[in-house]
Amino acid sequence: MGRARCWRHRSPRRWKQFHEGCVPCQAVGVASHDGYKRGDDTVMVDGGVGDSDESGLRSIDLATLSGVLRVCDVELLLLDGNGPRAAFASRVHEEALFCSISCGFHCRGRFMLPPDWAMLGYLHATDETLSWCHGVPLTPGMALTVMPEGISEFTLSPGTHMTLMLVPVARVQRKLTELSLRSTPPAGQALSLFNLASETTPLAQHYQQLHVQLGQGASLQPEETEKLLHEHVQALLGAGAADRPGCSRARRTHYLIAQRAENFMRLNLRRNIYMNEICDAAGVSERGLRYAFEDLFGTSPNRYLSMLRLCAACRSLSMADSSRRSVKAIALSCGLWDLSRFADNYRKVFGELPRDTLMRAPAQIGQPA
Known part of the structure; x- marks a missing residue:
């Protein structure tokens, strides 16, 4: 499906308020209180509307879930009768937004990044028979890069765990130029998916560490944004044709x-x-x-x-x-x-x-x- 250009963005003013901690932030799995700042971090707070279960998932209203990316809205559609149950924790750190997300329901989603933002991420777990992005099956151990061009569409299975970083697109372009003398991903597409060799690769371990840190509310390391960006773009540039999933x-x-x-x-x-x-x-x-x-x-x-x-x-x-x-x-x-x-x-x-x-x-x- 093409990435049509028509979606609702969050305003720059809304992002500025969010970064300054003026807008209530949502997370599940951390203490329930208003947003607070730790150093230059803005830590998200509880957005659930029901008690959590043994897996840490909690009933969350769709309006709260739609704002998980903060810089744009995510439109979600439930595909099963489980109701929206999820756990997510987010943090603003060094001009980037880090998110760990665990999904407890089968859903279909759409979003469109603002022109000045890009998304990098990693799938820790998912059911590849149910999860896809633009029709391409999503598998555990897959990394993703989304540039700001049109609508991104996906489905996620129950049991999906992922870690995302939203970062200014200019930083991604500079890193691509630094490592490859080009400002766009190798395939020249707004969406790039590639499989990592194993869970022991440096990038996979970095994302796994972030997933745990965000879930525990721990502080992120100095230069975290730059380090993850460098590792991710390096892996993206090094991915071969066999590492890139296709669509039958x-x-x-x-x-x-x-x-x-x-x-x-x-x-x-x-x-x-x-x-x-x-x-x-x-x-x-x-x-x-x-x-x-x-x-x-x-x-x-x-x-x-x-x-x-x-x-x-x-x-x-x-x-x-x-x-x-x-x-x-x-x-x-x-x-x-x-x-x-x-x-x-x-x-x-x-x-x-x-x-x-x-x-x-x-x-x-x-x-x-």
């Missing part, structure tokens, strides 16, 4: 089918959508559409559409002002006409009624929605 022809076909179908769903979310309309938009038979959705999302097109509506409603409820918008108005705007059924399904997925989410929205507690 069948998977690519399914990916394009799902893209066309989902775009149609999103454009017509407010009204009733029929299967024959989705098939026409995707250019395939109903059987072909089902195969594509089962392959990519592990669910049927109808179930996917239902979750798309529910998650859209959840995001709207999380950001709305109850004095200006009602649960009914938000539900209808997402094509959810049966309000009783909507409330029942919403509670099954998110563990609360729609009105509870609306009353907990930022506008109700004195924060900008």
Whole structure:
């Protein structure tokens, strides 16, 4: 699927406030209190809305999860009935954002980096039969580099653990030039995935150490950003064709089918959508559409559409002002006409009624929605 240019960015002012510790920060697995600073670090705080289980995962609302990258929003869609359970810890250090993320649910996500930010990361664990990025299977031990160009799309399986670093794109370009006399990744693409030889490689061990440190709330080392950036870019430049994953022809076909179908769903979310309309938009038979959705999302097109509506409603409820918008108005705007059924399904997925989410929205507690 192409990386289309259309997504919502966080403003430079929002990032400045975040870096200065003025905006509440979220994390799970660290003490519950407001954001605080340690040296030049800004440490994230608890954003969970439910008790954690033995794995350290906690129920977290989609609005909180959507802000995990801080510099841009992540739109998440649930693909199973587990509800959003996760653990994440973040830290601003030396003008970079470090994140450790553990995902306890099957999800589909989209985000678009601002023009001046890049993302580097490493997958410690994931189920390669369920996880992918732009249709390419994600595997444990894989490193990723995302440059700011268009929308990045992915799915993550339950049990996925990853560590990310968001860093100014100018620093990545300077490092690429320093090590290779070029300012773009070798393949010339905005997304670069490559497999590391083993968990004992220096880069893999560095990311593993960071994952533990972030989870424990420990201080990061001086020059941490520069060291990780150097190791990551060096490994990126040294990766050969055999280290770079590919996408089979069948998977690519399914990916394009799902893209066309989902775009149609999103454009017509407010009204009733029929299967024959989705098939026409995707250019395939109903059987072909089902195969594509089962392959990519592990669910049927109808179930996917239902979750798309529910998650859209959840995001709207999380950001709305109850004095200006009602649960009914938000539900209808997402094509959810049966309000009783909507409330029942919403509670099954998110563990609360729609009105509870609306009353907990930022506008109700004195924060900008």
